[in-house]
Amino acid sequence: MSEDQSSSGRVGVPKYDMRLGPDTDGTAIATYRQYIELLYTLTFPPEAIARFCFGSVMYQLPRGAIARVESVAQTLSRGPAEIGRGGDQILIWVQISGESDAKYAGRECKLCPGDVVILDYAREIFVRAPDFASIYVMIERNMVPPVFLVPSIHGTVFAAAGGPGRILFRAIETLFQTMDALTLAEANAALDALVTMAAGMLESDLARRSASLSSGDPLLDKALAFIDRAPVFTACSSRSAVCAVPFCSDVWSAP
Numbered sequence: 001m002s003e004d005q006s007s008s009g010r011v012g013v014p015k016y017d018m019r020l021g022p023d024t025d026g027t028a029i030a031t032y033r034q035y036i037e038l039l040y041t042l043t044f045p046p047e048a049i050a051r052f053c054f055g056s057v058m059y060q061l062p063r064g065a066i067a068r069v070e071s072v073a074q075t076l077s078r079g080p081a082e083i084g085r086g087g088d089q090i091l092i093w094v095q096i097s098g099e100s101d102a103k104y105a106g107r108e109c110k111l112c113p114g115d116v117v118i119l120d121y122a123r124e125i126f127v128r129a130p131d132f133a134s135i136y137v138m139i140e141r142n143m144v145p146p147v148f149l150v151p152s153i154h155g156t157v158f159a160a161a162g163g164p165g166r167i168l169f170r171a172i173e174t175l176f177q178t179m180d181a182l183t184l185a186e187a188n189a190a191l192d193a194l195v196t197m198a199a200g201m202l203e204s205d206l207a208r209r210s211a212s213l214s215s216g217d218p219l220l221d222k223a224l225a226f227i228d229r230a231p232v233f234t235a236c237s238s239r240s241a242v243c244a245v246p247f248c249s250d251v252w253s254a255p
Contacts, residue, residue, distance in 0.1 A: 104155025114160025
């Protein structure tokens with residue numbers, strides 16, 4: 001917490017600062033592996049190992065966290081084995097620098113500086129990143145609105161050039177930059193407001209996608225909307241799978 005908060009008796013937000021590297025004996029990268037491999041399978045290009053460094057400033061809230069991280073090039077993969085080990089959170093990831101190639105439950109994309117992506121740790125994640133910096137907001141699953149749990153939301157990217165992406169980027173950046181000046185109660189209120197705003201952006205994005213994919217049959221559209229919004233359905237019970245059956249009943253191609 002800040003000196004002003006300490007002197008006034010205000011309860012600030014717990015802050016954790018981690019710095020690793022430069023790595024002369026492999027200790028720093030070994031510590032990083034212990035930390036990150038709780039959630040991902042991790043690999044480095046050889047040249048990144050030689051110049052490994054990592055920095056993180058994290059603010060811990062009762063039901064979430066916000067952090068800024070930066071590190072060298074690496075590849076992160078989260079599949080069934082890693083998902084089975086836990087980590088049941090929702091992530092709002094803001095790309096500050098570096099262009100990463102990503103695949104989220106089969107959805108491929110490139111993350112560019114200024115982009116904001118919504119991730120569900122219960123779904124598969126693959127990211128090949130260059131040297132990068134980012135800010136992320138991690139939220140407990142039981143505190144997010146239902147729209148975050150819709151299967152098709154995982155991997156939704158709000159581009160830096162678009163209005164929703166710009167608003168979310170600035171809101172998250174500003175929240176991180178002002179955490180030292182907030183009490184714990186104020187930070188919790190700000191996080192709740194951020195999550196509500198992000199949910200509104202996601203609802204609008206879902207409505208736009210639904211309109212563009214309308215079949216012209218209101219009853220079929222209602223059925224497809226129900227499938228898209230049901231978190232209990234598996235990935236195979238998606239809109240694309242249902243639509244594929246009548247037209248390509250003799251061919252099945254996994255995503």
